[in-house]
Amino acid sequence: MRKLINAPADVVADALRGLAAAHPALRVDPDERTVVRADAPRPGKVALVSGGGSGHEPLHGGFVGPGMLDAAVPGEVFTSPVPDQILAATMAVQGGAGVLHIVKNYTGDVLNFRMAAELAEDEGIEVVPVIVNDDVAVEDSTFTAGRRGTGATLFVEKIAGALAEEGAGLAAVAAVAREVNERSRSFGVALSPCTVPAAGRPTFELGEDEIELGIGIHGEPGRERVPAMPAAEVVDAALTAIDADMPLAGSELLVLVNGMGGTPLIEQYIAYAAVSDWLTAHGATAARPLVGPYVTSLEMAGCMISVCRLTPELTRLWDAPVETPGLRWGR
Amino acid sequence: MRKLINAPADVVADALRGLAAAHPALRVDPDERTVVRADAPRPGKVALVSGGGSGHEPLHGGFVGPGMLDAAVPGEVFTSPVPDQILAATMAVQGGAGVLHIVKNYTGDVLNFRMAAELAEDEGIEVVPVIVNDDVAVEDSTFTAGRRGTGATLFVEKIAGALAEEGAGLAAVAAVAREVNERSRSFGVALSPCTVPAAGRPTFELGEDEIELGIGIHGEPGRERVPAMPAAEVVDAALTAIDADMPLAGSELLVLVNGMGGTPLIEQYIAYAAVSDWLTAHGATAARPLVGPYVTSLEMAGCMISVCRLTPELTRLWDAPVETPGLRWGR
Structure with missing residues (x-):
């Protein structure tokens, strides 16, 4: 460990x-x-x-x-x-x-x-x-x-x-x-498990070339285990699942590409590029993007995509000043 | 990979x-x-x-x-x-x-x-x-x-x-x-190597219970490979090395506990607690702390500690407003 x-x-x-x-x-x-x-x-x-x-x-x-x-x-x-x-x-x-x-x-x-x-x-x-x-x-x-x-x-x-x-x-x-x-939906993908310190062993096992789609934030099982795929396909799987539940076309979205704790920022930006492409191709707008490790799962590698269908009032409140260790901006 | x-x-x-x-x-x-x-x-x-x-x-x-x-x-x-x-x-x-x-x-x-x-x-x-x-x-x-x-x-x-x-x-x-x-010094510790995508294999190998002290940000060799140790001892090794080069007692410090990319924030805060204890015990003050993954090395696990001996003018400039994707605060 x-x-x-x-x-x-x-x-x-x-x-x-x-x-x-x-x-x-x-x-x-x-x-x-x-x-x-x-x-x-x-x-x-x-x-x-x-x-x-x-x-x-x-x-x-x-x-x-x-x-x-x-x-x-x-x-x-x-x-x-x-x-x-x-x-x-x-x-x-x-x-x-x-x-x-x-x-x-x-x-x-x-x-x-x-x-x-x-x-x-x-x-x-x-x-x-x-x-x-x-x-x-x-x-x-x-x-x-x-x-x-x-x-x-x-x-x-x-x-x-x-x-x-x-x-x-x-x-x-x-x-x-x-x-x-x-108005919000999420879908996560794990490239590796994580280890709860008190347990001392990984929450699950993944083969060298496997990833898990639909993972939660505690290493609990997701939807399915599939062979590793390019970032754009991972993003497509996640956004297709979200879109099937809450159609995104025509929406102004708050979009979070969230690192799970063990995935570096460079990969999160690669995922965000794919998210941006996907949304454009499907008639949705990423009005407020956010990229970073905000809701992690110890050192699990992977990312979660979260979206919220904004309204003008929700956008205004999202943009309002915030001053916390993890999120801050002024006006 | x-x-x-x-x-x-x-x-x-x-x-x-x-x-x-x-x-x-x-x-x-x-x-x-x-x-x-x-x-x-x-x-x-x-x-x-x-x-x-x-x-x-x-x-x-x-x-x-x-x-x-x-x-x-x-x-x-x-x-x-x-x-x-x-x-x-x-x-x-x-x-x-x-x-x-x-x-x-x-x-x-x-x-x-x-x-x-x-x-x-x-x-x-x-x-x-x-x-x-x-x-x-x-x-x-x-x-x-x-x-x-x-x-x-x-x-x-x-x-x-x-x-x-x-x-x-x-x-x-x-x-x-x-x-x-x-006025600044740094010292890094790796708990795992990282893999350059084009190379496809880790930059170095670490045994299951080994860490590397004095690592750089490209997986290049550090000072020595040692058995895994508690966070407080890792921090002691890093700050002792820094202190030997630039004595810290009596200083007001800007202190960065920097996640290397694969280490989650909870561990970075555990390291920061040890840094804070060490500085207090050695007569230095963490006047401006910063904790997070700011200078990473792909998905390498570990942390780097950086300090800068502040002056009133350097503190004023550190506190000045900044508005970038990676660092931002107002006044």
């Missing part, structure tokens, strides 16, 4: 210490395992809390900051955060205007966020959950009833975060989060 | 097409192989040109934009750009105030940039080269007489870019570039 770690049991704690040391604008509580905006709670602002297993960095802790999340709760690697942890983050950031929980659709995450929401409501805090389930590859999976939540989580966190920053109410913020999820 | 590419011969051309499609603020010339700021040339502004072999993305093309480079010239993977290409970029961005060439210290790069500078001077354009040679690991290497240029290239491009953006003259911009190089 070739990893730059100290010990498998310390991976999440050590990474959180590093995040805290590198980003003074975040308040990291190593005991509660919460990552919170330094200026939280902000009275009158709807607070956004997300989280899930670690191993997907910069998701979620790297997306805490102005214009995006108020708090993130990292679980162990590929393991849901626990309800008390989610509750602690919710209490730390709530500013009297309610809290949005952004939850990727994995059974453990959904259950634990629900329990935390109930506990928060016992404290008089209004919580609305939004489930992200953008992955068209499989209907159910190892960890999921229904579709998995993957790359579109970034879109939901950014766009809902922008609306909350403007002072919108909880119902409006939840509505735009759901709208983004409904 | 598990790569998301179309064909080994098309890697650089396809990646440049992707860069162009994803970033309309760049002007990419696929024939000349230049990446230029869309608003170039800017009359009266000192222009910054850098480049080198591809495979280190986002360096250099991803650092073209306001506050950093005016142009970048990518060679083939791990291969110097050619003089005509460097000349074309120099001509495209020169605005009458001279051009700074930022050159990593590899024999081919140094020669080809020098030839391009001579050709540009024949056209009446003043060119000053600055050589970056920050890597303390080895005195000479496969591709270098003297020390290699690695992570500090990012520091030089950012800080000299900021000064040029403010309207400083060529002598001042060159002086600050040299000052940054002189």
